[in-house]
Each structure stands twice: as structure tokens, then as C-alpha cells.
Amino acid sequence: MNADAKPILVIGGGIAGITAAVEAAEVGYRVVLVEKEAYLGGRVMRMYRYFPKMCPPTCGFEINARRIRQNPRIVVHTQSTVEELSGTAGDFKVRIRKRPRYVTGKCSVDDSVLERLTSTRVNDFNQGMDETKALYYPHDMAYPPIHVLDREALSEADEELLKEICPPEALDLEMEEEELKIGVGAVIVATGWQPYDATKLEHLKFGKCPNVLTNVMMERLAARGGPTRGEITRPSDGKSAENVAFVQCAGSRDENHLPYCSAVCCMASMKQARYLREKNENAKATIFYIDIRAVGRLEKFYFDLLEDSNISFVKGKVAEINEHPETRDLILDVEDTLSGEKLNQTFDLVVLATGIVPNSAETKLPIELKYDDYGFIDGTTSIDGVYAAGCATRPCDVSRTTKDSTAAALKAIQCLNRGE
Amino acid sequence: MIRMEDKIGVFICTGYGIAEALDVDALCKVATEEYSVPFCTTVDSCEGPGLDSINEAIEAQSLNKVVIAGISPRRYVDHQFPTAVIVEKIALREHVVWCQPAGEEDTQMLAEDYLRMYITKIQKMGFLEPFQPEEDIDTSILVVGGGVAGITAALEAAAAGYEVKLVEKTAELGGWLAKQHKSVPTRPPYRELEDTGVDELIARVQADPRIQVYTSATTGAIEGAPGLFDVTLKSAGNGKPVDEAIDKFRVGAIIQATGWTPKDPREDLEYGKLDDVIRNVELEALVKDKGRIVRPSDGKEVKSIAFIQCGGSAAKEHHSYCSSICCLTSLKQALYLRESDDDAKAYIFYEFIRTPGQYEDFYRRVQEDPGVFLTRGEVVDVTRNEDGGLTVTVRNTMPGEHIQVNVDLVVLAAGMVPNSADGEAIRALEDAKLKATDGKSGAQQKEAAEKVEQLARHEGTEILNLAYRQGPDLPTLEYDFPDSHFICFPYESRRTGIYPTGAVRQPMDGLAAREDAGGAALQAIQCIEMTSRGEAVHPRSGDKSYPDFFLQRCTQCKRCTEECPFGVLDEDAKGTPLLRATRCRRCGVCMGACPERIVSFKDYSVDMVASMLKAVNVPDEWDEKPRIAAFLCENDAFPALDLAGQHRIQFSPFVRVIPVRCLGSFNLVWVTEAISAGYDGVILIGCKYGDDYQCHFVKGSELAASRQTNVREKLEQMSMENERVELHQLQISEYERIPEIFNNFAELIEEIGMNPFKGM
Numbered sequence A: 001m002n003a004d005a006k007p008i009l010v011i012g013g014g015i016a017g018i019t020a021a022v023e024a025a026e027v028g029y030r031v032v033l034v035e036k037e038a039y040l041g042g043r044v045m046r047m048y049r050y051f052p053k054m055c056p057p058t059c060g061f062e063i064n065a066r067r068i069r070q071n072p073r074i075v076v077h078t079q080s081t082v083e084e085l086s087g088t089a090g091d092f093k094v095r096i097r098k099r100p101r102y103v104t105g106k107c108s109v110d111d112s113v114l115e116r117l118t119s120t121r122v123n124d125f126n127q128g129m130d131e132t133k134a135l136y137y138p139h140d141m142a143y144p145p146i147h148v149l150d151r152e153a154l155s156e157a158d159e160e161l162l163k164e165i166c167p168p169e170a171l172d173l174e175m176e177e178e179e180l181k182i183g184v185g186a187v188i189v190a191t192g193w194q195p196y197d198a199t200k201l202e203h204l205k206f207g208k209c210p211n212v213l214t215n216v217m218m219e220r221l222a223a224r225g226g227p228t229r230g231e232i233t234r235p236s237d238g239k240s241a242e243n244v245a246f247v248q249c250a251g252s253r254d255e256n257h258l259p260y261c262s263a264v265c266c267m268a269s270m271k272q273a274r275y276l277r278e279k280n281e282n283a284k285a286t287i288f289y290i291d292i293r294a295v296g297r298l299e300k301f302y303f304d305l306l307e308d309s310n311i312s313f314v315k316g317k318v319a320e321i322n323e324h325p326e327t328r329d330l331i332l333d334v335e336d337t338l339s340g341e342k343l344n345q346t347f348d349l350v351v352l353a354t355g356i357v358p359n360s361a362e363t364k365l366p367i368e369l370k371y372d373d374y375g376f377i378d379g380t381t382s383i384d385g386v387y388a389a390g391c392a393t394r395p396c397d398v399s400r401t402t403k404d405s406t407a408a409a410l411k412a413i414q415c416l417n418r419g420e
Numbered sequence B: 001m002i003r004m005e006d007k008i009g010v011f012i013c014t015g016y017g018i019a020e021a022l023d024v025d026a027l028c029k030v031a032t033e034e035y036s037v038p039f040c041t042t043v044d045s046c047e048g049p050g051l052d053s054i055n056e057a058i059e060a061q062s063l064n065k066v067v068i069a070g071i072s073p074r075r076y077v078d079h080q081f082p083t084a085v086i087v088e089k090i091a092l093r094e095h096v097v098w099c100q101p102a103g104e105e106d107t108q109m110l111a112e113d114y115l116r117m118y119i120t121k122i123q124k125m126g127f128l129e130p131f132q133p134e135e136d137i138d139t140s141i142l143v144v145g146g147g148v149a150g151i152t153a154a155l156e157a158a159a160a161g162y163e164v165k166l167v168e169k170t171a172e173l174g175g176w177l178a179k180q181h182k183s184v185p186t187r188p189p190y191r192e193l194e195d196t197g198v199d200e201l202i203a204r205v206q207a208d209p210r211i212q213v214y215t216s217a218t219t220g221a222i223e224g225a226p227g228l229f230d231v232t233l234k235s236a237g238n239g240k241p242v243d244e245a246i247d248k249f250r251v252g253a254i255i256q257a258t259g260w261t262p263k264d265p266r267e268d269l270e271y272g273k274l275d276d277v278i279r280n281v282e283l284e285a286l287v288k289d290k291g292r293i294v295r296p297s298d299g300k301e302v303k304s305i306a307f308i309q310c311g312g313s314a315a316k317e318h319h320s321y322c323s324s325i326c327c328l329t330s331l332k333q334a335l336y337l338r339e340s341d342d343d344a345k346a347y348i349f350y351e352f353i354r355t356p357g358q359y360e361d362f363y364r365r366v367q368e369d370p371g372v373f374l375t376r377g378e379v380v381d382v383t384r385n386e387d388g389g390l391t392v393t394v395r396n397t398m399p400g401e402h403i404q405v406n407v408d409l410v411v412l413a414a415g416m417v418p419n420s421a422d423g424e425a426i427r428a429l430e431d432a433k434l435k436a437t438d439g440k441s442g443a444q445q446k447e448a449a450e451k452v453e454q455l456a457r458h459e460g461t462e463i464l465n466l467a468y469r470q471g472p473d474l475p476t477l478e479y480d481f482p483d484s485h486f487i488c489f490p491y492e493s494r495r496t497g498i499y500p501t502g503a504v505r506q507p508m509d510g511l512a513a514r515e516d517a518g519g520a521a522l523q524a525i526q527c528i529e530m531t532s533r534g535e536a537v538h539p540r541s542g543d544k545s546y547p548d549f550f551l552q553r554c555t556q557c558k559r560c561t562e563e564c565p566f567g568v569l570d571e572d573a574k575g576t577p578l579l580r581a582t583r584c585r586r587c588g589v590c591m592g593a594c595p596e597r598i599v600s601f602k603d604y605s606v607d608m609v610a611s612m613l614k615a616v617n618v619p620d621e622w623d624e625k626p627r628i629a630a631f632l633c634e635n636d637a638f639p640a641l642d643l644a645g646q647h648r649i650q651f652s653p654f655v656r657v658i659p660v661r662c663l664g665s666f667n668l669v670w671v672t673e674a675i676s677a678g679y680d681g682v683i684l685i686g687c688k689y690g691d692d693y694q695c696h697f698v699k700g701s702e703l704a705a706s707r708q709t710n711v712r713e714k715l716e717q718m719s720m721e722n723e724r725v726e727l728h729q730l731q732i733s734e735y736e737r738i739p740e741i742f743n744n745f746a747e748l749i750e751e752i753g754m755n756p757f758k759g760m
């Protein structure tokens, strides 16, 4: 234990970053955790349940949040990004940009305040399927448990209103962007992923037909905190979804889009088929796949679904989706690979199993890291003192993410202990 | 340590609508008049400046115990308060104001009761002194198993500055990786086979001054606890008599990296009957040893191979999990064949090809090879043909279509079985064996004999040989993989300080095993460091309390030693529990189990909770205001109550909620205490249990449920209706169910009537 060591910088506060941070801090090292969004937890906070146990991600998150709350060695910066990173293993200099939250956290904002506002913003937490007020609470379990003000969405009238009704210590409309400069000994990059942009899959009509969704939207539809309070309904008319198609490898395993396999979407669709079946005992699901990739102990989940006569698996590629102009049902042209037949089936809702794109494909950190062709960070050949974990390195599920971020925490600690 | 005089301060917050909903003066009176607390004040907020003023008062008044009635404890960060002060927070906002109508008598009563309960609680709480064993904590790490996971764990721990003892059963390090010719690609562009790198890994281990290697050795006995494990190694050959003790040493933590064994393949495919039907591991050995692929039956150079993957309906009967490496292995081995001869043909018959992530690039690379034929279908038959080769029959490549191919060799994708042992089952087997001969009655002996038969497969399977009361190895979950919360907290095992890694933990490829080992090394190091500080490891990370057993009153009933989910308690010859404190996870299950109520923590005890129950003002029967005690698991149900408040869901004002560390820490006596204090009923809410359990202490909520029979007996003794105690399982996200549960129960009490003991 090198108690005087410099802190470890963790970039990204998803499940990977949180895990790396708490595991290192519990050994006894200091950690600075930098998260771009206003809350910790990353993508999994928007998931209804985890495969294969069908347990809510908030269950583990609550424990992790407690570990963070109780540990003075962890400092969290939300709405922050790393603007500059230089130096070498054991001695990095970091410049962090912290965007203003406008809510001080020194005094809770009462819900009655939000009710009186009229300006709204698109709710990215619910994948844009509903809105929040310009002053909002990120989500039920938000950590840090502090409201956020979207200054751009705030109308002038609302601004005046806030000045009038909100206690002055709660809100600081003059809050400015902050710049922090710190020295750290090692860096863990856990910047995670985003869903593949489904509008690029023109034949699947996402964005054109309202009843074609992506899997990340489906997670929000099933969740109680989602736009439909947990009812799986059709966006076009709010009717309960009775017959749902899941289109696997939507973008993935396709050289024109994502050549790699996104590793989690087979399980995600099977999980979502179970959401549907649990919420509506008459509903039917059909999964169109190339291979069912239920690896390791996850295979049992697939075997269990085979027992459900309302769930069908069809090996086939969806060639095109068309919408019925009146019912807004969706007609899928599929080539059944096993029979060679062309199928033509109608569904009332379609879920595209879109894949995982590393955030690092688009936004590079201000340090020369090695990436593979897809923008995933090449964990083995990066700079000494900088380690990557989670979906920043490969598409993977949470159990893989938590273990490789634990391993990354050790790498960082080794770096701090060198020469001791 | 000098015993500090308690000086309690109570802060009642008037912000957040609290002053509008409640009579704050009356609340203050509860503190100052009923409890005569030396210091009580109102604050207009308990965040920001409000919190500063609380801290100033703590200092000015030299308070060492503080109750803040304001917002939920989940809204604070611990280090906002001086470390030497015990701070208890009451969520007046979330649990009262937000879910009860303002200004009502019942709302006020609820708030006052919470204040009474928490002042009583803090009175009963002692200052924590972390557990420090008499001997020094050892900081070295034992790694059992010298395959890629074990080697990597050893190297990683050593690189962080820790001494390592690496024990390998065979004469060589390297495990299965050393038996492989090449490895699948692990680096961009993920197309070409790589060297396994095993020689370099082994050389690094041998050169590392912090790592001591023992080959041809196994662990004969492991006694003790984290920081204090005493290990005896025994010989597994190498010139020495097998089982002879060869070394003894102490370590602080243990990593189990005992790997896997190939699974027996499907019998109908003639493995073991036809020489030229082999498993993937045997093909690997052939290539590695001979450098080329020859037919086992006649030594002929192999020109064609059929690889048979797990697929088809047969798969489901044969196995229930996917080994995650067989697809990659067959793709790799197809390339071995193709590299040996340009005209060679490799057929791969599969149901699904599983190459997740960037391994897809490798799959594509193999697909591009004109000599590899990937065909979906079910292999139904393998027979010897006239040419001395094998004929493989494949069904349903297209509906109803059968094909046959002739090949020189058939390779079966054999899966992985973990080299694990189920410690609990081994212990149960031993117990049953004893009972089968010494059982009290014939029926008992017969039952025990049946159990022996059932558990026979565990005979002699010990690996770690832990001298633990609950058995010599880690408890297992499905498919013999060690029990853990494998999604969120994959390393957590049920034996503190012992971390499984690699293929023994779940099926994984070599790259995954290397990463996995790094994580396990971190966990071992973390356990050592936290143990040295006297802190609990996950999930009550950093907790400095620990259970104290008042053994003079122990009746040796063994409930605690049997029920502790983490095997913390050993027994002496009489059956008295021996606490191995550094193994403890502080769940309180032992406290819940003990009928003599001799287990307590300084800050959590049977008496403390009973006193909280009694602190509540229970109205007389004719007031028609029932009182219900609700015990909520503090990890899930209790935070969910915050969410119910956040959503302003209203519920019965008659419920008094007490958070518990785990529902397993619920002691039966609390039912008796509640009923005799005049409560009309008791609700218990814990985590989901069963196969997909969510209980953070694994067995806690399940134990609470299994103890319900005793609860019912107790109720009967008191001539009380069974319905007066209810147990529910709840996920943290199901917050809306809590008000439902409370309201339904309040209605039920109305139906069955008030507790006749009230006011007695």
C-alpha cells in the first residue's frame, strides 16, 4: 500500500468506471471519477432489467452508490470532460472541464417549482421519447441526487419565475464553467458506448415508421420510469403491443455498418421478449437472427425461451420493412435461411437489435491512444499508465465489464506502486 | 480506548415542507422532554449552509451522537460529518411528509414515533473499534492452480508489490494454454492466429523474486481466515510420496484458479469407439506434439476433418451451458489443417457460431478461406466407411435435407467443466454418512443413507481443503460454478478472502481468463488491505462493526454456525461457535438465527431494535389506530421506500419502518416484542430469493423465509392469528409495491381486529 500515491483518474462513470473507482478506492487509493453526464451509472441506468437474472440494474447500483457515498477517497465530477492529458505513467497532468449544473446541491429543489415551469427539454434518459422540464431530476435513482438545469431550454419567463420562487441558495444562474487542473498517477478510460444510429439502416425504416424502435428504446418502454410508465405500447397509437418482431444484428456483423458482433444484442432481445411476455400473457414475439449468441451460462436463458410457444426463432435476414399505411403495422420481408423461403409477416411493433459503438469512435481523448478499426481502445498496446475497461475496449455485457474494470484498477495501482 | 460519555444532539429540519406538515415544536418536545436530550434545535435545512450549521453545533456542543430529522440518509455523503460522531438520519421528508397528508394527527404521530425510535437507537449504539486480530495480518497471496489464470494472477499481484505462493498440481506450469499450438487472435486486426505466449509468462513467473512456485503440489489444509490463512501443502508426486506434507506457510488471501476439464462428448458420435473420432483437446495435442495432423488409427496424413459443434436438439439434452470457446477453437483448428495443406478441407457443422465482439473478424477470416465449409445442421451419425475414413451424416442443413461427407478425422467440440468442488455438498455428505450409521432411529438412518447416495458424486472431490465448518471448498451455484452475484459483483464469493478466477468461475477463453485473473488479484489485495484496517469487504465495504458472541449463554444449538452464509463460524468440540472475525461480512444473519440472542454488534443488536419497537407510542385499542412494525432490508426495500416518497405515493400512517442489515438478521424475538408492545402486526420485506436470488447476503432473505415456521409457532403460542406476520420479496425497482403492501396489511388488520394484548 502506497498511501501517499497520487490519485487514479477514471474517465467515464458507467458501470465500468464506477467499478474501477470503488475497487481501487477500497484498496486504499484516491480516485477522481469524471463523468460527462449529470449522473453516474451510464447506459445500464436506462435498462429495465439485466439478463439472465432479470434483476434491476438499480439493485447493484444502489450498493455502488453507497460505496461511493461512504468513501472519502472518491471524488466525483459530473458534467465533466477531460480536455487535456499529458505526462507519463506515475505523473500525468489533467485538465478537466466542468460544465455548470446551475443547481448548487446546497438546497433541494422542490417539485412544486418544476410544476410551475413551462419550458421543457427532450428527455435523453428516455431516448427522446418524452420530455422533462428545463429544470429536472435526471432519474429516480440519480447520483449525485441533485437536479440539473438545462439553461438552453429555459425560457426567459421561466428564468424570471425561478429567480422568484426558488430559494437563492438552491440555484445559481450565474454559475460558470469550471476548469480543474490536477495531477494523477494513472488513468482508466471507461468511456463506454452508444447505440448504432439506426437511421443509417434505411431498409429497416427507423425514424420513418413510428412503430419501429431500437432495443435501447424498448428498455425504456418496459421501465416504470419510462415514457409509458412500463407499458409496452405502440408509439403510433398507444395500443398494447401484441405481436412484436425483433430484428437481430441491426447494423452489426455487416461490413457496410459494424463488421463486428455487438455481443449483447441477442441476449438483450431475448430478455426483451421476456419483458413482453411477462407484461402481456397473450403477446407474441418473433426473433429473426443469424446465430443466437447466448454464450456461457447465458445459454440456459435461450433454452428456457424455447419452451415458450409464444416466442418463435427464425433464422433469417430481414431484407426490408414496410408500413401498412392505415394500421401502421409493419410488414417484414425475410429470407428464411433454413428453408430458403421468402417470408412476408406482419407485426404491430418492431424492435431493432442495434449494436454497440464505442464512444471513442467519435470522441477521442486528448492523448494518443491506440484504437482498432472500429474505434475500440486496444487495451494491450496503449500508453503505459493508461488502461481501458468495459465497452470502451470491446462490446460486452456487464459481468465482463465489471471484471475487466476490476483488473484495470489493479493495473493502475501497480503503476502507482512502481519504484516503491 | 476511553469510554466516551454520550452527548446526544437532535436537529429537526423545518425546510422541505416539514414545518408546514408537522408541528415542529411538538417534535422538539419529544426530544427534550421525553428523552431529555442535552441538545435539540431546529435548522431550516440540512444541506449546504444548514449542514454547516449542524456541524458547527456538533463542534460547539461537543456532541458525539447526532440525530438529524430531515432528508433521507441516501442524500448525504459520509465524510460531510466528523468521523468520531455517530450520525443517524431520519427521512422525515421522504418517509413522512411526502407520503402522508400534511397537518393530520396521524402524520404527526408517525413523525414523533420516528424521532423516538431513532433517539432510542442512537442511545443504544456504541462507538466502533475496528477488529484487530492479535497476530499481524499477512499480506501474501496464495494462488492455487498454475494455468493462464493462476499465472496471471500471480504476476499481477506481484507487480503490485505482494508476495505470492503459486501452487500447481502437475509438474509444469501453463495448464491448458501450454498444451495449445496457437491462440485465437486477441489483438487487432483479429485475423491471424497468435503464439500463446505461455513460455514467456512462465519465464516471467520464474524470474519474479516475489513469486514462489510449488509444482506437483496441492493444498492439503487451509485453516484460519483472511489475513491469517495457514496453508499446508502436500505433495502430488514429483518423486515425493503423494499426500506427504511438504510445506507450511501463512497467507492473507487466496485465489482459486483451478481451471477446467474437457467434458465427455456426446456418446452417440462414437467417441471412444472409433479411433478417428477425437475431441478438440486431442487435436490440439496432436498438432502441438507432432506438428502435423495424422490419423490416430493408421498414422495417415489427415486431408479432411469434420468439426462437430454442440448444436442441434441433442445439445439441449447433453449440456445446459455453452462453453464459449468451442466455436473459436474449431475455427482455429480448421486453420491448422488448412495451413498444413492447401487442398485440405475442413467442414464445420454447427447450430450457431458464437464469435462475439471482434472475434467476428476472425470468423470472417475463416469464412473467406475456400477450404473451410461452414454448414448449419445437426450431425446424427458418424460411421467408418470402406476407405478407412469416416462418414458423417448431417440432418436439416435445409428442411428435410440430409447430407453425408467423407472425412479422415472427426473432431468433437468438447466443452468445459469447472474443476471446482461444492464445499457445502461435501460437508452434507459427511454429515449424512455419520447419520447413516449413528442416526437416532431407523428412519433417520434410512433417510441419511439416501442422502449419501444422492451426494455420492461429491465423494473425494475436495480441492482447497478448507478447515471450515461449512465444508472444505467454496459453495457452488448452477453447473458447479462458485456462487456469486455474477453480474454486478462477479468476484464476490461466499468465502471471504478466497476468490475464484478463470474457467473455474465460468467458461471463458484465454484472453478473458487473463483479465479475470487481474481482477481476482485486485480482490485478494483489497481484502488484505481492508482486513488490516479492520474493515468489512463488499457489500458492507468499510464497515468497522463486527459481531460479538456472549458465549456464557450459548446453548450450542449451532444455528449460527449452520446459517452464516459466508462460513464464518467454526465450532469447538462441544459445538460452541468460534468467530473467525476477518471472514465476517457483517450481515447479522447469526444475530437473526440465535434463539438465545447472544449475538450483537456495537451499532446493531436485538436489544437495539427491540427498544426501537418499544419506543413507539402505541395507542389504546379504542383509539382504532393500529400499529404495524415493518422491517425492511436496508439494501433494497428501504431505499425503495425513498422512491415511493419521491413519487408521493400515499400510504397507511400506521406503519413504523425499521431498516435491517439483511432480512436474515431478523430475530424472532422481535415478533414477540412487537406483539407484547401492542403492535397489531409485523411486515418483513426482503430481497428476492431462490435460484436468481438478489439478496446481497446470498442466503439472508431465504433464511428469513424459512424461519417463518417458527414465527407461526410463536404466534400460535400467543394465540395470535398467523396473518399478523407477513413476509414479502421485493426488488428495489418495485417501489410502488411498498405502499400497496402497507395498505393491504392495514386493511387486513382492520378485518382481523386489533391485537388483544394492547395496553396490557
Ligand SMILES: Cc1cc2nc3c(=O)[nH]c(=O)nc-3n(C[C@H](O)[C@H](O)[C@H](O)COP(=O)(O)OP(=O)(O)OC[C@H]3O[C@@H](n4cnc5c(N)ncnc54)[C@H](O)[C@@H]3O)c2cc1C
Residues within 6 Å of the ligand: A011, A012, A013, A014, A015, A016, A017, A034, A035, A036, A037, A040, A041, A042, A043, A044, A047, A049, A050, A051, A052, A080, A081, A082, A190, A191, A192, A193, A194, A215, A216, A219, A264, A265, A268, A271, A354, A355, A356, A359, A363, A389, A390, A391, A392, A396, A397, A398, A399, A401, B487
Ligand atoms: C439493448 C441493450 C441491453 C443490454 N442489456 C444488458 C443486460 O441485460 N445485461 C448486461 O450484462 N448487459 C447488457 N447490455 C450491455 C451493457 O449495456 C454494457 O455492458 C454496459 O453498459 C457497459 O458499461 P460501460 O461502463 O463500459 O459503458 P457505459 O454504460 O456507456 O458507460 C460509460 C460512461 O462514460 C461516460 N463518458 C463517455 N465519454 C466520456 C468522456 N469523454 N468523459 C467523461 N465521461 C464520458 C458516459 O456518459 C457513460 O456514463 C445491454 C446492451 C444493450 C445495447
Ligand code: SF4
Residues within 6 Å of the ligand: A248, A249, A250, A252, A253, A260, A261, A262, A263, A264, A265, A266, A267, A290, A291, A292, A293, A353, A355, B356
Ligand atoms: S449479439 Fe446477436 S444480434 Fe448482436 S451482433 Fe451478435 S449475433 Fe447479432
Ligand code: SF4
Residues within 6 Å of the ligand: B547, B563, B564, B565, B566, B567, B568, B569, B583, B584, B585, B586, B587, B588, B589, B590, B591
Ligand atoms: S452471519 Fe453475517 S454477521 Fe454473522 S458471522 Fe456470518 S457473516 Fe458475520
